[in-house]
Amino acid sequence: MKTVEKTDFRDKISTVDQSGKRLWIYPKMPKGKFTNWRHIVNTILLIILFAGPFLRINGQPVLMLNILERKFIIFGQIFWPQDFYLFGLAMMVGVIFIVLFTVVYGRIFCGWICPQTIFMEGVFRRIEYWIEGDWTAQKKLDKQEWNTEKVWKKGLKHSIFFLISFIISNTFLAYIIGSEELLKIVTEPPTEHLSGFIAILVFTGVFYGVFAFFREQVCTNVCPYGRLQGVLLDKKSIVVAYDYKRGENRGKFRKNENRSTALKGDCVDCSLCVSVCPTGIDIRNGTQLECINCTACIDACDSIMDNVGLEKGLIRYDSEENIAEGKSGFNWNARSIAYTIVLIAITGLLTGLLFLRTDVDATILRTPGMMPQSHEDGRVSNLYNYKIINKTNREITLELESLTGTATLVGKNQITLPAQGTAEGALFIYMEKGEMSGISQPVVLQIFEDGRPLKKVKTKFIGR
Numbered sequence: 001m002k003t004v005e006k007t008d009f010r011d012k013i014s015t016v017d018q019s020g021k022r023l024w025i026y027p028k029m030p031k032g033k034f035t036n037w038r039h040i041v042n043t044i045l046l047i048i049l050f051a052g053p054f055l056r057i058n059g060q061p062v063l064m065l066n067i068l069e070r071k072f073i074i075f076g077q078i079f080w081p082q083d084f085y086l087f088g089l090a091m092m093v094g095v096i097f098i099v100l101f102t103v104v105y106g107r108i109f110c111g112w113i114c115p116q117t118i119f120m121e122g123v124f125r126r127i128e129y130w131i132e133g134d135w136t137a138q139k140k141l142d143k144q145e146w147n148t149e150k151v152w153k154k155g156l157k158h159s160i161f162f163l164i165s166f167i168i169s170n171t172f173l174a175y176i177i178g179s180e181e182l183l184k185i186v187t188e189p190p191t192e193h194l195s196g197f198i199a200i201l202v203f204t205g206v207f208y209g210v211f212a213f214f215r216e217q218v219c220t221n222v223c224p225y226g227r228l229q230g231v232l233l234d235k236k237s238i239v240v241a242y243d244y245k246r247g248e249n250r251g252k253f254r255k256n257e258n259r260s261t262a263l264k265g266d267c268v269d270c271s272l273c274v275s276v277c278p279t280g281i282d283i284r285n286g287t288q289l290e291c292i293n294c295t296a297c298i299d300a301c302d303s304i305m306d307n308v309g310l311e312k313g314l315i316r317y318d319s320e321e322n323i324a325e326g327k328s329g330f331n332w333n334a335r336s337i338a339y340t341i342v343l344i345a346i347t348g349l350l351t352g353l354l355f356l357r358t359d360v361d362a363t364i365l366r367t368p369g370m371m372p373q374s375h376e377d378g379r380v381s382n383l384y385n386y387k388i389i390n391k392t393n394r395e396i397t398l399e400l401e402s403l404t405g406t407a408t409l410v411g412k413n414q415i416t417l418p419a420q421g422t423a424e425g426a427l428f429i430y431m432e433k434g435e436m437s438g439i440s441q442p443v444v445l446q447i448f449e450d451g452r453p454l455k456k457v458k459t460k461f462i463g464r
Ligand code: SF4
Pocket: 240, 273, 276, 277, 278, 279, 280, 281, 282, 283, 290, 291, 292, 293, 294, 295, 296, 297, 298
């Protein structure tokens, strides 16, 4: 019978023991160049995130995704269900973007932009360090009996965690229902906005649970993007990687030793890279699904290399291929250039479509049951119903013109639409016999605002 050889590789995630029990991670506080940069990026992104629902462009929020009322505002532009094709396209572009970006640049998104990492490592973890101290102090505190110190520190930490979760929950809701609606929920009695009030409490509970307890499990067990890494990354992808060619054979550092004559690599086996890792892995075992590219191990290893007088970058952003071939740094190759061009092109395409979107949406259909009418002057007319939607935030007045024949609105000369409003009515299209090319022919109507063409709408004309 074939037997399976025992290997040193683990067959379970790093935060679960052999019996399936959760292992709580106490990462050492990271310090260094990358950590400083990440704090700056985190701060900028957090300011944008919290200010987002309150910023206005032309009186509209910068971003509002009101799924309940199917009203979406992006960069002050109102999108309607009729613009759904743009959302479909945006989703496709999003998926292509994620795939191509990850293939070339690995999990840079996870480390620098993902809200989970930003809040977990940049906000909640830092508060934890501030209140409970670094990793060893946290371990000690968790092990000790419940005394005044523990009750005070844990109580303070969880109260702040809950308060921040409450703020995140409010912001999250403001992105869905808008800041004005949120202010009403917050300032008026809860009984008048019971569903909104319950939503805030539920979201608060979820965020608190995630950041206080579930933590890195979101990245390792729940996040679909994290799960996709195995199929998206290849040996050319840029990841946080350990240079095993340079680092092995690892061995403790002895003062004044010559590591090459001692047949040792540059890794001094201090385990600092493992101690700082918020997902509890040892990057020296290679790229692993838990690695969120947070750069903590880069900073930790660089500080050690500095201390022992060796070159920094034993752990760095690099590709597996570069490391295997003894190269270093990011090298542009045909693939990364091609993928980056495609990324720029599809992003440009979507941006272009967003800005070329028309201010109105119109449907013009022949009135059901109405036959074409012949007139004494020899012309034939068809009756139509129109429905026009004003997608802008201002009142607009429109005129209609048929490119073939003549269009006449019933009972008016112009159509006035209130901001974000709709107008419905009827119109005739008259056609000379000579203009008709058959029993049924397509006609195009042009919609103007102050003489400026806005949109063309196709419909059908039936002759006699
Ligand atoms: S291995 Fe390094 S980059 Fe990856 S999660 Fe751990 S500390 Fe962060």
